[in-house]
Amino acid sequence: MSSRIPRADTGVSVSFIASVVIHLAVLSLFAWYGRMFPPQIAIQETYYVDVVSLPVNEPASGSPAQLPAAAVPPPLPVPEPPMTEPLPPPRALPKKITKTIKPVSPQKPETTDSYFAERMAKIERNTEARREEAVLEKLRSKVKTVDKSKRGASEAGGALSGSRYADYIKSRLEDALKVTSSYTTNNPEVAVRLTIAPTGRILRLQIERSSGDAAFELAVRRAIDLAGEKFPAPPGHTVYENGFVFRPKSISSGASH
Amino acid sequence: MDIIASAGIVVKLVLLLLLSFSVISWTIILFKFVQVQRANNESERFMDFFWKSKRFDAIASQVDRFSHSPLTVLFNEGYNELKKVVENDSKSDGSSLSTDLGGVENVSRSLRRATNSEITRLEKYLTFLATTGSTSPFIGLFGTVWGIMTAFEGIGKTGSASLAVVAPGIAEALIATAIGLVAAIPAVMAYNHFQHKIRVLINEMDSFSTEFLNIVQRNIAGK
Numbered sequence: 001m002s003s004r005i006p007r008a009d010t011g012v013s014v015s016f017i018a019s020v021v022i023h024l025a026v027l028s029l030f031a032w033y034g035r036m037f038p039p040q041i042a043i044q045e046t047y048y049v050d051v052v053s054l055p056v057n058e059p060a061s062g063s064p065a066q067l068p069a070a071a072v073p074p075p076l077p078v079p080e081p082p083m084t085e086p087l088p089p090p091r092a093l094p095k096k097i098t099k100t101i102k103p104v105s106p107q108k109p110e111t112t113d114s115y116f117a118e119r120m121a122k123i124e125r126n127t128e129a130r131r132e133e134a135v136l137e138k139l140r141s142k143v144k145t146v147d148k149s150k151r152g153a154s155e156a157g158g159a160l161s162g163s164r165y166a167d168y169i170k171s172r173l174e175d176a177l178k179v180t181s182s183y184t185t186n187n188p189e190v191a192v193r194l195t196i197a198p199t200g201r202i203l204r205l206q207i208e209r210s211s212g213d214a215a216f217e218l219a220v221r222r223a224i225d226l227a228g229e230k231f232p233a234p235p236g237h238t239v240y241e242n243g244f245v246f247r248p249k250s251i252s253s254g255a256s257h
Numbered sequence: 258m259d260i261i262a263s264a265g266i267v268v269k270l271v272l273l274l275l276l277s278f279s280v281i282s283w284t285i286i287l288f289k290f291v292q293v294q295r296a297n298n299e300s301e302r303f304m305d306f307f308w309k310s311k312r313f314d315a316i317a318s319q320v321d322r323f324s325h326s327p328l329t330v331l332f333n334e335g336y337n338e339l340k341k342v343v344e345n346d347s348k349s350d351g352s353s354l355s356t357d358l359g360g361v362e363n364v365s366r367s368l369r370r371a372t373n374s375e376i377t378r379l380e381k382y383l384t385f386l387a388t389t390g391s392t393s394p395f396i397g398l399f400g401t402v403w404g405i406m407t408a409f410e411g412i413g414k415t416g417s418a419s420l421a422v423v424a425p426g427i428a429e430a431l432i433a434t435a436i437g438l439v440a441a442i443p444a445v446m447a448y449n450h451f452q453h454k455i456r457v458l459i460n461e462m463d464s465f466s467t468e469f470l471n472i473v474q475r476n477i478a479g480k
Contacts, residue, residue, distance in 0.1 A: 012382075015287035019280050179419045215416055222417060 166253045176227035188213035196240040200231040264429040271400030279440035282389040286447040299326035327375040334371035368466040390445035397437020404430025
Protein backbone atom coordinates (compact mmCIF):
# COMPACT_ATOMS: atom_id res chain seq x y z
CA MET A 1 0.00 0.00 0.00
CA SER A 2 2.62 2.48 1.06
CA SER A 3 4.68 1.87 -2.08
CA ARG A 4 1.70 2.89 -4.21
CA ILE A 5 1.45 6.53 -3.26
CA PRO A 6 4.89 7.75 -4.40
CA ARG A 7 4.41 5.93 -7.68
CA ALA A 8 1.09 7.68 -8.18
CA ASP A 9 2.74 11.03 -7.56
CA THR A 10 5.44 10.47 -10.15
CA GLY A 11 2.68 9.52 -12.56
CA VAL A 12 1.00 12.84 -11.88
CA SER A 13 4.16 14.83 -12.50
CA VAL A 14 4.87 12.95 -15.72
CA SER A 15 1.37 13.51 -17.02
CA PHE A 16 1.55 17.16 -15.95
CA ILE A 17 4.63 17.62 -18.10
CA ALA A 18 2.90 15.80 -20.94
CA SER A 19 -0.13 18.05 -20.56
CA VAL A 20 1.98 21.22 -20.62
CA VAL A 21 3.78 19.96 -23.71
CA ILE A 22 0.46 19.25 -25.43
CA HIS A 23 -0.85 22.73 -24.63
CA LEU A 24 2.34 24.40 -25.82
CA ALA A 25 2.19 22.36 -29.01
CA VAL A 26 -1.43 23.33 -29.66
CA LEU A 27 -0.77 27.00 -28.92
CA SER A 28 2.29 27.14 -31.13
CA LEU A 29 0.34 25.36 -33.86
CA PHE A 30 -2.31 28.06 -33.65
CA ALA A 31 0.32 30.79 -33.66
CA TRP A 32 2.02 29.21 -36.66
CA TYR A 33 -1.31 28.87 -38.46
CA GLY A 34 -2.15 32.48 -37.72
CA ARG A 35 1.18 33.61 -39.11
CA MET A 36 0.98 31.40 -42.19
CA PHE A 37 -2.59 32.36 -43.06
CA PRO A 38 -3.32 35.76 -41.54
CA PRO A 39 -7.03 36.50 -41.33
CA GLN A 40 -8.11 38.68 -44.22
CA ILE A 41 -10.35 41.53 -43.22
CA ALA A 42 -12.56 42.23 -46.20
CA ILE A 43 -14.23 45.37 -44.84
CA GLN A 44 -11.71 47.70 -46.43
CA GLU A 45 -11.52 45.76 -49.67
CA THR A 46 -15.19 46.28 -50.48
CA TYR A 47 -14.40 49.91 -51.16
CA TYR A 48 -12.81 48.90 -54.41
CA VAL A 49 -16.09 47.63 -55.83
CA ASP A 50 -16.91 50.57 -58.01
CA VAL A 51 -20.02 49.25 -59.72
CA VAL A 52 -22.23 51.73 -57.90
CA SER A 53 -20.08 54.74 -58.54
CA LEU A 54 -19.46 53.97 -62.23
CA PRO A 55 -22.78 55.38 -63.48
CA VAL A 56 -22.26 58.33 -61.16
CA ASN A 57 -18.93 59.11 -62.73
CA GLU A 58 -20.15 58.65 -66.24
CA PRO A 59 -22.51 61.59 -66.79
CA ALA A 60 -20.10 63.95 -65.16
CA SER A 61 -17.23 62.78 -67.32
CA GLY A 62 -18.72 62.65 -70.80
CA SER A 63 -21.39 65.21 -71.29
CA PRO A 64 -24.71 65.97 -69.63
CA ALA A 65 -26.27 64.99 -72.96
CA GLN A 66 -25.40 61.37 -72.19
CA LEU A 67 -28.29 60.98 -69.79
CA PRO A 68 -30.86 62.15 -72.32
CA ALA A 69 -29.12 59.99 -74.90
CA ALA A 70 -29.75 56.97 -72.79
CA ALA A 71 -33.41 57.93 -72.56
CA VAL A 72 -33.80 58.80 -76.26
CA PRO A 73 -33.45 55.39 -78.02
CA PRO A 74 -36.54 53.69 -76.58
CA PRO A 75 -39.15 56.31 -77.65
CA LEU A 76 -37.77 56.59 -81.20
CA PRO A 77 -39.24 53.94 -83.53
CA VAL A 78 -36.94 54.70 -86.45
CA PRO A 79 -33.66 52.79 -86.38
CA GLU A 80 -31.66 55.61 -87.91
CA PRO A 81 -31.55 58.06 -84.96
CA PRO A 82 -30.23 55.50 -82.45
CA MET A 83 -27.61 54.47 -84.96
CA THR A 84 -26.29 57.98 -85.31
CA GLU A 85 -26.90 58.89 -81.73
CA PRO A 86 -24.46 56.49 -80.05
CA LEU A 87 -21.77 57.15 -82.62
CA PRO A 88 -20.52 60.52 -81.32
CA PRO A 89 -19.21 59.18 -77.98
CA PRO A 90 -16.94 56.60 -79.67
CA ARG A 91 -15.50 59.32 -81.86
CA ALA A 92 -14.43 61.20 -78.80
CA LEU A 93 -13.07 58.02 -77.28
CA PRO A 94 -9.79 56.16 -77.85
CA LYS A 95 -9.44 53.94 -80.91
CA LYS A 96 -10.02 50.67 -79.09
CA ILE A 97 -13.74 51.29 -78.85
CA THR A 98 -14.15 51.50 -82.61
CA LYS A 99 -13.59 47.76 -82.70
CA THR A 100 -16.87 47.24 -80.95
CA ILE A 101 -18.68 49.21 -83.63
CA LYS A 102 -17.59 46.85 -86.41
CA PRO A 103 -19.99 44.06 -85.49
CA VAL A 104 -22.79 46.61 -85.78
CA SER A 105 -22.04 47.73 -89.33
CA PRO A 106 -22.32 44.30 -91.02
CA GLN A 107 -25.84 44.09 -89.69
CA LYS A 108 -26.81 47.27 -91.51
CA PRO A 109 -27.62 45.79 -94.98
CA GLU A 110 -30.16 43.30 -93.65
CA THR A 111 -33.21 45.52 -93.29
CA THR A 112 -36.15 43.12 -93.33
CA ASP A 113 -39.22 44.06 -91.32
CA SER A 114 -39.10 40.98 -89.08
CA TYR A 115 -35.51 41.72 -88.31
CA PHE A 116 -36.36 45.24 -87.27
CA ALA A 117 -37.25 44.89 -83.60
CA GLU A 118 -34.47 42.40 -83.04
CA ARG A 119 -31.94 44.79 -84.49
CA MET A 120 -33.29 47.60 -82.38
CA ALA A 121 -32.72 45.52 -79.29
CA LYS A 122 -29.26 44.52 -80.49
CA ILE A 123 -28.31 48.07 -81.21
CA GLU A 124 -29.51 49.21 -77.86
CA ARG A 125 -27.57 46.43 -76.20
CA ASN A 126 -24.50 47.35 -78.19
CA THR A 127 -24.74 50.99 -77.29
CA GLU A 128 -25.11 50.01 -73.66
CA ALA A 129 -22.07 47.77 -73.88
CA ARG A 130 -20.14 50.45 -75.70
CA ARG A 131 -21.00 53.03 -73.11
CA GLU A 132 -19.86 50.74 -70.32
CA GLU A 133 -16.73 49.93 -72.27
CA ALA A 134 -16.09 53.62 -72.72
CA VAL A 135 -16.46 54.29 -69.02
CA LEU A 136 -14.15 51.44 -68.13
CA GLU A 137 -11.67 52.65 -70.71
CA LYS A 138 -11.75 56.14 -69.28
CA LEU A 139 -11.22 54.83 -65.77
CA ARG A 140 -8.34 52.71 -66.97
CA SER A 141 -6.73 55.59 -68.73
CA LYS A 142 -7.25 57.71 -65.64
CA VAL A 143 -5.46 55.16 -63.53
CA LYS A 144 -2.58 55.23 -65.96
CA THR A 145 -2.73 59.05 -65.71
CA VAL A 146 -2.17 59.46 -69.42
CA ASP A 147 -5.68 60.66 -70.09
CA LYS A 148 -4.55 64.06 -71.25
CA SER A 149 -2.48 62.70 -74.11
CA LYS A 150 -5.25 60.34 -75.14
CA ARG A 151 -8.00 62.87 -74.97
CA GLY A 152 -6.33 65.45 -77.16
CA ALA A 153 -7.91 68.62 -75.85
CA SER A 154 -5.69 69.27 -72.89
CA GLU A 155 -7.57 72.22 -71.41
CA ALA A 156 -11.00 70.58 -71.42
CA GLY A 157 -9.58 67.19 -70.49
CA GLY A 158 -7.90 68.64 -67.44
CA ALA A 159 -11.10 70.25 -66.27
CA LEU A 160 -13.07 67.08 -66.91
CA SER A 161 -10.68 64.84 -65.10
CA GLY A 162 -10.64 67.31 -62.21
CA SER A 163 -14.39 67.15 -61.78
CA ARG A 164 -14.33 63.39 -62.22
CA TYR A 165 -11.70 63.13 -59.56
CA ALA A 166 -13.88 65.23 -57.30
CA ASP A 167 -16.79 62.90 -58.01
CA TYR A 168 -14.65 59.90 -57.28
CA ILE A 169 -13.47 61.38 -53.99
CA LYS A 170 -17.06 62.36 -53.22
CA SER A 171 -18.37 58.84 -53.74
CA ARG A 172 -15.55 57.43 -51.60
CA LEU A 173 -16.44 59.91 -48.87
CA GLU A 174 -20.13 59.04 -49.18
CA ASP A 175 -19.34 55.35 -48.76
CA ALA A 176 -17.22 56.10 -45.73
CA LEU A 177 -19.81 58.44 -44.24
CA LYS A 178 -22.39 55.65 -44.45
CA VAL A 179 -20.15 53.69 -42.12
CA THR A 180 -19.32 56.42 -39.67
CA SER A 181 -22.48 58.53 -39.81
CA SER A 182 -23.87 59.74 -36.52
CA TYR A 183 -25.48 63.03 -35.60
CA THR A 184 -27.56 64.51 -32.84
CA THR A 185 -29.30 67.45 -34.53
CA ASN A 186 -31.62 67.65 -37.50
CA ASN A 187 -29.97 68.28 -40.86
CA PRO A 188 -26.44 68.93 -39.68
CA GLU A 189 -24.05 70.34 -42.22
CA VAL A 190 -20.27 70.54 -42.28
CA ALA A 191 -18.23 72.17 -45.00
CA VAL A 192 -14.70 70.86 -45.30
CA ARG A 193 -11.81 71.90 -47.49
CA LEU A 194 -9.56 69.01 -48.37
CA THR A 195 -6.06 69.27 -49.76
CA ILE A 196 -4.75 66.10 -51.33
CA ALA A 197 -1.08 65.60 -52.11
CA PRO A 198 0.08 64.29 -55.52
CA THR A 199 0.58 60.91 -53.87
CA GLY A 200 -3.07 60.69 -52.80
CA ARG A 201 -2.43 61.44 -49.15
CA ILE A 202 -4.55 64.04 -47.38
CA LEU A 203 -2.35 67.04 -46.72
CA ARG A 204 -4.81 69.26 -44.93
CA LEU A 205 -8.31 69.02 -43.57
CA GLN A 206 -9.96 72.30 -42.75
CA ILE A 207 -13.48 72.63 -41.43
CA GLU A 208 -14.72 75.86 -42.90
CA ARG A 209 -18.24 75.89 -41.61
CA SER A 210 -20.27 73.69 -39.31
CA SER A 211 -23.85 73.60 -38.10
CA GLY A 212 -22.47 72.89 -34.65
CA ASP A 213 -23.25 69.19 -34.37
CA ALA A 214 -20.14 67.79 -32.69
CA ALA A 215 -21.13 64.17 -33.33
CA PHE A 216 -21.57 64.80 -37.03
CA GLU A 217 -18.29 66.69 -37.20
CA LEU A 218 -16.59 63.71 -35.64
CA ALA A 219 -18.33 61.38 -38.07
CA VAL A 220 -17.13 63.51 -40.98
CA ARG A 221 -13.57 63.48 -39.69
CA ARG A 222 -13.67 59.73 -39.29
CA ALA A 223 -15.20 59.31 -42.74
CA ILE A 224 -12.38 61.35 -44.25
CA ASP A 225 -9.81 59.33 -42.33
CA LEU A 226 -11.43 56.11 -43.49
CA ALA A 227 -11.78 57.12 -47.12
CA GLY A 228 -8.40 58.86 -47.17
CA GLU A 229 -6.58 55.56 -46.87
CA LYS A 230 -7.71 54.66 -50.38
CA PHE A 231 -7.53 57.89 -52.37
CA PRO A 232 -5.81 57.57 -55.73
CA ALA A 233 -3.36 60.18 -56.94
CA PRO A 234 -5.03 63.35 -58.26
CA PRO A 235 -4.93 63.84 -62.06
CA GLY A 236 -1.75 65.32 -63.41
CA HIS A 237 0.14 64.67 -60.18
CA THR A 238 -0.64 68.04 -58.72
CA VAL A 239 -1.81 69.08 -55.30
CA TYR A 240 -5.58 68.89 -55.38
CA GLU A 241 -7.83 71.07 -53.30
CA ASN A 242 -11.60 71.03 -53.11
CA GLY A 243 -14.43 71.88 -50.75
CA PHE A 244 -17.03 69.32 -49.75
CA VAL A 245 -20.27 70.00 -47.96
CA PHE A 246 -21.25 67.03 -45.83
CA ARG A 247 -24.86 66.26 -45.01
CA PRO A 248 -26.03 62.99 -43.47
CA LYS A 249 -27.72 61.89 -46.70
CA SER A 250 -25.35 63.28 -49.30
CA ILE A 251 -22.11 65.08 -49.95
CA SER A 252 -21.84 67.86 -52.45
CA SER A 253 -18.49 68.93 -53.75
CA GLY A 254 -17.82 72.63 -53.88
CA ALA A 255 -15.95 74.53 -56.57
CA SER A 256 -12.73 72.77 -57.41
CA HIS A 257 -9.41 74.63 -57.24
CA MET B 258 -2.57 35.55 -31.17
CA ASP B 259 -2.84 39.29 -31.82
CA ILE B 260 -6.43 39.15 -30.73
CA ILE B 261 -5.34 37.89 -27.30
CA ALA B 262 -2.50 40.37 -27.02
CA SER B 263 -4.84 43.30 -27.60
CA ALA B 264 -7.45 42.15 -25.07
CA GLY B 265 -7.93 43.84 -21.72
CA ILE B 266 -6.26 42.79 -18.46
CA VAL B 267 -9.36 41.09 -17.03
CA VAL B 268 -9.89 39.09 -20.20
CA LYS B 269 -6.21 38.12 -20.14
CA LEU B 270 -6.48 36.96 -16.54
CA VAL B 271 -9.56 34.93 -17.38
CA LEU B 272 -7.74 33.36 -20.30
CA LEU B 273 -4.77 32.55 -18.09
CA LEU B 274 -7.04 30.95 -15.49
CA LEU B 275 -8.78 28.91 -18.14
CA LEU B 276 -5.46 27.85 -19.60
CA SER B 277 -4.26 26.61 -16.22
CA PHE B 278 -7.58 24.79 -15.74
CA SER B 279 -7.07 23.15 -19.08
CA VAL B 280 -3.47 22.17 -18.30
CA ILE B 281 -4.44 20.68 -14.95
CA SER B 282 -7.45 18.84 -16.29
CA TRP B 283 -5.38 17.36 -19.09
CA THR B 284 -2.79 16.31 -16.50
CA ILE B 285 -5.54 14.48 -14.64
CA ILE B 286 -6.95 13.00 -17.84
CA LEU B 287 -3.59 11.56 -18.86
CA PHE B 288 -2.81 10.34 -15.36
CA LYS B 289 -6.22 8.74 -14.88
CA PHE B 290 -6.12 7.19 -18.31
CA VAL B 291 -2.87 5.40 -17.54
CA GLN B 292 -4.05 4.48 -14.05
CA VAL B 293 -7.40 3.03 -15.11
CA GLN B 294 -5.92 1.28 -18.12
CA ARG B 295 -3.26 -0.40 -15.98
CA ALA B 296 -5.80 -1.31 -13.32
CA ASN B 297 -8.04 -2.95 -15.91
CA ASN B 298 -5.27 -4.91 -17.61
CA GLU B 299 -3.64 -6.12 -14.42
CA SER B 300 -6.97 -7.00 -12.81
CA GLU B 301 -7.73 -9.20 -15.76
CA ARG B 302 -4.35 -10.92 -15.57
CA PHE B 303 -4.63 -11.21 -11.80
CA MET B 304 -8.03 -12.87 -12.04
CA ASP B 305 -6.64 -15.42 -14.51
CA PHE B 306 -3.74 -16.10 -12.16
CA PHE B 307 -6.05 -16.22 -9.14
CA TRP B 308 -8.30 -18.92 -10.59
CA LYS B 309 -5.37 -21.01 -11.84
CA SER B 310 -3.62 -21.06 -8.46
CA LYS B 311 -4.55 -23.60 -5.80
CA ARG B 312 -3.21 -21.89 -2.69
CA PHE B 313 -3.44 -18.41 -1.21
CA ASP B 314 0.21 -18.30 -0.13
CA ALA B 315 1.29 -19.10 -3.72
CA ILE B 316 -0.75 -16.14 -4.92
CA ALA B 317 0.57 -13.92 -2.11
CA SER B 318 4.18 -14.53 -3.19
CA GLN B 319 3.38 -13.54 -6.80
CA VAL B 320 1.03 -10.66 -6.08
CA ASP B 321 3.64 -7.91 -6.63
CA ARG B 322 3.50 -8.62 -10.35
CA PHE B 323 0.03 -7.03 -10.47
CA SER B 324 0.64 -4.15 -8.11
CA HIS B 325 -1.42 -1.68 -10.20
CA SER B 326 -4.62 -3.68 -9.87
CA PRO B 327 -6.97 -2.74 -7.02
CA LEU B 328 -7.83 -6.42 -6.66
CA THR B 329 -4.33 -7.22 -5.41
CA VAL B 330 -4.80 -4.66 -2.65
CA LEU B 331 -8.02 -6.42 -1.65
CA PHE B 332 -6.28 -9.77 -1.78
CA ASN B 333 -3.35 -8.56 0.34
CA GLU B 334 -5.64 -7.06 2.96
CA GLY B 335 -7.86 -10.14 3.09
CA TYR B 336 -4.90 -12.51 3.16
CA ASN B 337 -3.13 -10.63 5.95
CA GLU B 338 -6.33 -10.53 8.00
CA LEU B 339 -6.88 -14.23 7.36
CA LYS B 340 -3.33 -15.03 8.48
CA LYS B 341 -3.90 -13.14 11.74
CA VAL B 342 -7.18 -14.96 12.33
CA VAL B 343 -5.58 -18.34 11.69
CA GLU B 344 -2.64 -17.49 13.99
CA ASN B 345 -5.05 -16.47 16.75
CA ASP B 346 -7.02 -19.61 16.12
CA SER B 347 -4.01 -21.87 16.51
CA LYS B 348 -2.96 -20.07 19.73
CA SER B 349 -6.32 -20.38 21.46
CA ASP B 350 -7.60 -23.90 20.96
CA GLY B 351 -10.91 -23.21 22.69
CA SER B 352 -14.32 -22.88 21.07
CA SER B 353 -13.24 -22.91 17.47
CA LEU B 354 -16.57 -22.45 15.75
CA SER B 355 -17.35 -19.01 17.15
CA THR B 356 -13.91 -17.64 16.38
CA ASP B 357 -14.13 -19.06 12.87
CA LEU B 358 -17.26 -17.10 12.20
CA GLY B 359 -15.68 -14.04 13.80
CA GLY B 360 -12.67 -14.60 11.53
CA VAL B 361 -14.79 -14.51 8.41
CA GLU B 362 -16.41 -11.32 9.70
CA ASN B 363 -12.96 -9.80 10.25
CA VAL B 364 -11.85 -10.68 6.72
CA SER B 365 -15.06 -9.25 5.31
CA ARG B 366 -14.57 -6.01 7.21
CA SER B 367 -10.98 -5.65 6.08
CA LEU B 368 -12.01 -6.31 2.47
CA ARG B 369 -14.70 -3.63 2.69
CA ARG B 370 -12.20 -1.18 4.12
CA ALA B 371 -9.71 -1.93 1.35
CA THR B 372 -12.44 -1.54 -1.27
CA ASN B 373 -13.33 1.87 0.10
CA SER B 374 -9.74 3.06 0.13
CA GLU B 375 -9.25 1.81 -3.44
CA ILE B 376 -12.38 3.62 -4.60
CA THR B 377 -11.07 6.77 -3.00
CA ARG B 378 -7.72 6.32 -4.72
CA LEU B 379 -9.31 5.72 -8.11
CA GLU B 380 -11.69 8.66 -7.80
CA LYS B 381 -8.98 11.00 -6.52
CA TYR B 382 -8.66 14.20 -8.66
CA LEU B 383 -11.77 13.32 -10.67
CA THR B 384 -13.76 16.05 -8.92
CA PHE B 385 -11.46 18.59 -10.49
CA LEU B 386 -12.53 17.39 -13.92
CA ALA B 387 -16.16 17.82 -12.92
CA THR B 388 -15.43 21.29 -11.57
CA THR B 389 -13.58 22.30 -14.72
CA GLY B 390 -16.37 20.94 -16.88
CA SER B 391 -19.06 22.86 -15.08
CA THR B 392 -17.34 26.15 -14.20
CA SER B 393 -14.95 26.98 -17.02
CA PRO B 394 -17.74 27.90 -19.49
CA PHE B 395 -19.00 30.34 -16.88
CA ILE B 396 -15.53 31.75 -16.30
CA GLY B 397 -15.19 32.17 -20.05
CA LEU B 398 -18.59 33.82 -20.18
CA PHE B 399 -17.50 36.22 -17.47
CA GLY B 400 -14.48 37.18 -19.56
CA THR B 401 -16.74 37.69 -22.57
CA VAL B 402 -19.20 39.86 -20.68
CA TRP B 403 -16.35 41.94 -19.33
CA GLY B 404 -14.78 42.27 -22.78
CA ILE B 405 -18.08 43.37 -24.31
CA MET B 406 -18.53 45.90 -21.53
CA THR B 407 -15.18 47.47 -22.33
CA ALA B 408 -16.00 47.31 -26.04
CA PHE B 409 -19.18 49.28 -25.41
CA GLU B 410 -17.21 51.79 -23.39
CA GLY B 411 -14.99 52.21 -26.44
CA ILE B 412 -18.06 52.75 -28.61
CA GLY B 413 -19.29 55.40 -26.19
CA LYS B 414 -15.97 57.22 -26.38
CA THR B 415 -15.67 57.24 -30.16
CA GLY B 416 -19.36 58.01 -30.58
CA SER B 417 -19.74 55.60 -33.46
CA ALA B 418 -21.41 52.20 -33.54
CA SER B 419 -20.04 51.06 -36.87
CA LEU B 420 -19.03 47.46 -37.36
CA ALA B 421 -15.36 48.45 -37.58
CA VAL B 422 -15.50 49.80 -34.03
CA VAL B 423 -17.68 47.11 -32.46
CA ALA B 424 -16.38 43.95 -34.11
CA PRO B 425 -12.78 43.72 -32.79
CA GLY B 426 -13.83 44.23 -29.18
CA ILE B 427 -16.51 41.58 -29.39
CA ALA B 428 -14.16 39.18 -31.15
CA GLU B 429 -11.64 39.67 -28.34
CA ALA B 430 -14.34 39.05 -25.80
CA LEU B 431 -15.67 35.92 -27.46
CA ILE B 432 -12.21 34.32 -27.32
CA ALA B 433 -12.76 33.86 -23.58
CA THR B 434 -15.94 31.83 -24.09
CA ALA B 435 -14.22 29.77 -26.77
CA ILE B 436 -11.31 28.91 -24.50
CA GLY B 437 -13.73 28.13 -21.67
CA LEU B 438 -15.53 25.65 -23.88
CA VAL B 439 -12.25 24.20 -25.11
CA ALA B 440 -11.26 23.57 -21.50
CA ALA B 441 -14.67 22.26 -20.45
CA ILE B 442 -15.53 19.82 -23.23
CA PRO B 443 -12.63 17.36 -22.79
CA ALA B 444 -13.00 17.59 -19.01
CA VAL B 445 -16.69 16.61 -19.11
CA MET B 446 -16.06 13.83 -21.62
CA ALA B 447 -13.16 12.43 -19.61
CA TYR B 448 -15.12 12.71 -16.36
CA ASN B 449 -17.99 10.65 -17.73
CA HIS B 450 -15.59 8.12 -19.26
CA PHE B 451 -13.64 7.64 -16.03
CA GLN B 452 -16.80 7.47 -13.95
CA HIS B 453 -17.93 4.57 -16.08
CA LYS B 454 -14.54 2.82 -15.98
CA ILE B 455 -14.28 3.24 -12.22
CA ARG B 456 -17.80 1.88 -11.70
CA VAL B 457 -16.73 -1.22 -13.63
CA LEU B 458 -13.66 -1.54 -11.40
CA ILE B 459 -15.79 -1.14 -8.26
CA ASN B 460 -18.08 -3.91 -9.47
CA GLU B 461 -15.05 -6.11 -10.08
CA MET B 462 -13.77 -5.40 -6.57
CA ASP B 463 -17.15 -6.23 -5.05
CA SER B 464 -17.41 -9.52 -6.89
CA PHE B 465 -13.81 -10.36 -6.04
CA SER B 466 -14.38 -9.77 -2.35
CA THR B 467 -17.47 -12.00 -2.35
CA GLU B 468 -15.48 -14.71 -4.15
CA PHE B 469 -12.65 -14.33 -1.65
CA LEU B 470 -15.05 -14.56 1.31
CA ASN B 471 -16.72 -17.59 -0.21
CA ILE B 472 -13.39 -19.37 -0.52
CA VAL B 473 -12.39 -18.45 3.01
CA GLN B 474 -15.69 -19.56 4.48
CA ARG B 475 -15.67 -22.82 2.52
CA ASN B 476 -12.17 -23.65 3.72
CA ILE B 477 -12.80 -22.71 7.36
CA ALA B 478 -16.09 -24.58 7.40
CA GLY B 479 -14.46 -27.58 5.76
CA LYS B 480 -11.64 -27.66 8.33
